[in-house]
Amino acid sequence: MHETALIQNLIVVAQKTLEEHNVKRVNSVTLSVGKLSNAMPDALSFAFEAMTQRGSLKGAKLIMKEIPVTVCCLDCGAEYNPLNFPIICPKCNSIYYKITQGEDIFIESLDCEF
Ligand SMILES: [Zn+2]
Numbered sequence: 001m002h003e004t005a006l007i008q009n010l011i012v013v014a015q016k017t018l019e020e021h022n023v024k025r026v027n028s029v030t031l032s033v034g035k036l037s038n039a040m041p042d043a044l045s046f047a048f049e050a051m052t053q054r055g056s057l058k059g060a061k062l063i064m065k066e067i068p069v070t071v072c073c074l075d076c077g078a079e080y081n082p083l084n085f086p087i088i089c090p091k092c093n094s095i096y097y098k099i100t101q102g103e104d105i106f107i108e109s110l111d112c113e114f
Pocket of ligand 1: 090
């Protein structure tokens with residue numbers, strides 16, 4: 001139930017923002033979903049719908065945007081989007097890298113009515 005916990009956290013964050021800004025209604029929530037986040041989109045929308053039956057996010061639509069993986073080469077510093085495994089730097093052929101994007105899920109934007 002990885003997705004349920006994720007959505008629950010996001011809703012708590014969103015609700016706090018809504019209270020702070022005195023929002024009347026939320027039309028949609030845009031979620032950035034990293035390709036490596038291991039979350040299933042179906043499970044995310046199911047959890048979102050179940051948890052927005054009442055409260056300030058009632059009726060809000062969930063929009064999901066897939067974020068590609070970006071890595072940074074540890075040898076030459078090049079940033080690139082690995083397309084498949086194994087991950088090899090296109091500039092220097094190094095196999096050492098760190099992931100800089102694509103692991104997280106976060107709220108990108110809230111479309112609100114004031
Ligand atoms: Zn490199």
